[in-house]
Amino acid sequence: MMRANQKPKPNAPPRPLFSCGFFRRCTQSVLSPTSPHQQPRRKPATTSSSSSSSTSTSQSFTQWRFPHHVDQTPSTAPPPPAPARPPPLPVATTLQETYQIAELHLASVSESDKLLALQLLERVVVPDPPSDPTCPPGLMRGLVSCLRGNRIVTAKYVTKILLALCLAEGNRRVAVEAGAARAVVETAAGLENSAVERALAALELMCTTAEGAAEVRAHAMTVPAMVAVMARLAGRGREYAISILAVVYGRGGAFSGEEITVAPAEEVARAVALALEGECTARGRRKGAHLLKTLEEYGRLDLSQNGT
Known part of the structure; x- marks a missing residue:
């Protein structure tokens, strides 16, 4: 029974479902599967630090769940121009x-x-x-x-x-x-x-x-160039080199009194004889043998004394 002068007490607020402070704190914080428990925000996030924290948390979660891929979105920049080609003939x-x-x-x-x-x-x-x-x-x-x-x-x-x-x-x-x-x-x-x-x-x-013919006889490089090429080539290439040497040392060349610059005949003969021992065409062998006879005939080289 209440006394006549006693005022009724207001209804007490309902008790929360969980009275544990731990759950109450969790329900008031932002949940994240990877970040530690956060303190309740006292005011709306307006500072750059809170924005960066939220962004990094979101990125961390995304990278944890899915592998990182390079952005393959096609670029809007135009492709580089192709190199200019000369006009066709x-x-x-x-x-x-x-x-x-x-x-x-x-x-x-x-x-x-x-x-x-x-x-x-x-x-x-x-x-x-x-x-x-x-x-x-x-x-x-x-x-x-x-x-x-x-x-x-x-x-x-x-x-x-x-x-x-x-x-x-x-x-x-x-x-x-x-x-x-x-x-x-x-x-x-x-x-x-x-x-x-x-x-x-x-x-x-x-x-x-x-x-x-006069051009190749007058050139100081003709004989050394042909000797070098003759040793390097075989077959027709060797034949052509012997033919050009035959032009230089032929009857219209070195042995006709014409003023030309030639290498020592002994060295040329040795190179020709060596070339004839290797791979050479039949025409090249005939020209090489004729060149050796020409050198011997004019007394430029005694093949028997040089063992060639």
């Missing part, structure tokens, strides 16, 4: 037009233009060597310039083209006047075997002209 209808187009491109300072010209000439003149019209001197000078550049790629094309052009008798004098004979002598040592073989074949054809 115009289609020629006649051999003379081919010569004119190639001559213009060989005169260019661009290596790409020169290579295009050489490829055009190879397609036209190598499969079917022309006999007419005669190769323009400017085009031949361009070929000689490319040969002197001593680049493997261009030398491969130049030697093919030069040999094909020299098959026509009218082009041999044009080649000699453009300096092709001197260029072959001076670059032979640095060419690859296949290229030097073609170059020597062209030089032998140039030597069928009086101007070409």
Whole structure:
């Protein structure tokens, strides 16, 4: 019974379901499967430190659950432009037009233009060597310039083209006047075997002209270059080198009173005899034997005394 003057007590608030302080603290904090228990936030997260903490926690959880992958989203930046290519050569209808187009491109300072010209000439003149019209001197000078550049790629094309052009008798004098004979002598040592073989074949054809023969006899590098190449090559390459030596020491050369510069005949004979012991064509053996007899006939070398 309540007293008349006693006021009723207000209803007490319901007790929480869990009275344990641990659970009460957990329900008031941010749950994270990887981070330690955090203190209740006293105010909204407005500072940079709280933002970075939340971000790092989120990243940590993501990296824990899934492997890290590089972002493969395609870039919006445009791809780099492709390198500019030289314009294609115009289609020629006649051999003379081919010569004119190639001559213009060989005169260019661009290596790409020169290579295009050489490829055009190879397609036209190598499969079917022309006999007419005669190769323009400017085009031949361009070929000689490319040969002197001593680049493997261009030398491969130049030697093919030069040999094909020299098959026509009218082009041999044009080649000699453009300096092709001197260029072959001076670059032979640095060419690859296949290229030097073609170059020597062209030089032998140039030597069928009086101007070409005089050119190789007058060049101080002819004999040492041919001796070195003869020892390095075999088969037809060795044959061509012996043929050019025969031009130097033939009846119209060293033994005719002509003023020329030659190596000692004894050394040349030894090199020729050694070359004949190795791989050589039948024509090369005939030319080599004739050269040795020529040296002996003119008293330049006594083969029996030198044991050759």
